[in-house]
Amino acid sequence: MTAAPARASERSTTDPAVRAASRAVFAVFVLNGFNFSSWAARLPAVRDGLGLTPSRIGVLLLIGSIGSLLALPLSGLLVTRLGAPRTVLGFAILNASGLTLASIGVAAGQVAVVGIGLVMYGVGTGVWDAAMNLEGALVEQRLGRTVMPRYHAGFSVGTAAAAGVAAIAAWLQVPVVVHLPVVVVLSTLGVVLAVRQFLPTPTGHGASAQVGGPNLHAPSEGRLRRAFGAWLEGRTLLIGLVVLAAALTEGSANDWVALAVVDGFGKDNAVGALTFGLFVTAMTAMRFLGTALLDRYGRVVILRLCSGLALAGLLLFALVSEDMMWLALVGVVLWGMGAALGFPVGMSAASDDPLRAAARVSVVSTIGYSAFLAGPPLLGMLAQHVGYRHALLAIAIPVVIGLGVIRAAAPVRANLAQ
Structure with missing residues (x-):
């Protein structure tokens, strides 16, 4: 169903x-x-x-x-x-x-x-x-x-x-x-x-x-109360965690995958740039493909699939040996596909109830964008000690957390029926 x-x-x-x-x-x-x-x-x-x-x-x-x-x-x-x-x-x-x-x-x-x-x-x-x-x-x-x-x-x-x-x-x-x-x-x-x-x-x-x-x-105070009251809603905050995990998964690749290829695999800058292009291509293709998949299988199933792909891709890219660059590239493709749908589906989930959509989307967006703010410097500091590739393993933690709360993104009517 x-x-x-x-x-x-x-x-x-x-x-x-x-x-x-x-x-x-x-x-x-x-x-x-x-x-x-x-x-x-x-x-x-x-x-x-x-x-x-x-x-x-x-x-x-x-x-x-x-x-x-x-x-x-x-x-x-x-x-x-x-x-x-x-x-x-x-x-x-x-x-x-x-x-x-x-x-x-x-x-x-x-x-x-x-x-x-x-x-x-x-x-x-x-x-x-x-x-x-x-x-x-x-x-x-x-x-x-x-x-x-x-x-x-x-x-x-x-x-x-x-x-x-x-x-x-x-x-x-x-x-x-x-x-x-x-x-x-x-x-x-x-x-x-x-x-x-x-x-x-x-x-x-x-x-x-x-x-x-x-x-x-x-009244203005009523609008303010409703706008900021969304910060106290459990479902909204859980959707925010799903979006946070997706934003970290995408943002870490945007910032570090090219450098991780250059430093972690000993490749030149051109290969690093091409690897980043491969990630973006995989993510874009999954976003086009995802519309049909979501309508057929639903948000929860597809978001779980994406989390699994992202986790597998991150582990492959970070843990394969330096002489297996081809397998790392497979990991980048899986990583890109896994990062594709969390953010857009989170926006849809936050908007299920039109009456509260504006407040909820602002909360979910704020949580998601905090990943782009905090993620790069934290990964950079970690990379100084363990290298870029192994630092990216830290993203697996929010991916697993997001996987655990994905049911919060189920459509409101589905939630009410359960």
Whole structure:
């Protein structure tokens, strides 16, 4: 018996407005990934332009992550008040403005200006991310089938496209202060067009179900109480643990797999980069494949499968001997597939009850993003003592913990029936 998302009527699954909104959400995910990768791919030029040591560039990146983490707890309240279209657009503009200011700081050699820009970028990214996930969950419910993993695959597509553009810009020696403002202006125009196709956000009592939050006319203290009350909900916190494990599994590969290949297997930088590309490819493919698997077998079964794949992949990559690189690459593929679905399925699970979706998604997103904040420096410190490959074994602990609480992600109606 499958535990698919609550089904909308057959009429709504073929509604042209819902299909248009689905395409728009996919586009917004792509553009979010595009902005992220446009900055990340130019980090070598940023480092050189500012003359930073590796530790100082790490601190600079941490500043942007803190901006996201501080903004995320308020994201549910913002979406409830403004609606998803205006929230996505407003914070996409803040995201783009922050990257533009950071690029100006790089050109001027002013680390403080870059830091201010990254705080703006982090706040914009965090709220934009939460709002687009809420809209994606609403569209998914109206479609009556699983599509959230496909939206997150769109993010991966955006990162790959931006990396290609950034590589060309670097090869042509285009300054960061020219490259970033141009691409983020274009991506913001794309967001302007996309949000026009989002599902309408009515006001009044209907707003609760549409935007996933409390009545807009409720007293401010009531909205605040409901927004932050989600931090006391057991199911929401357990879903957050599932997302935390997935975020650590994905983020550890983003940060360390290339270095682990270079240092742990004695390969050159090109092989390290290709291995990271293999991980991203496996994760993106699983996100496209996962929509059908989730509808057929349900969240709990597929999330358990993904946890098993991630655990097997991590163990293979970390423990095989240095002369068995081919087996380590098999591990990377399994690792990528296992990391693919925890985050998007967690967003869907947090949105099962439209009335509380905004508050719950903000909680789950905050817990998940804390992994991106704390994970890299902790693994880095561990790697100094045991090496990159063996340090990655630490990720197995949250994967096992997440595996133990996966049933919390079962659809609400399934939980009530048990």
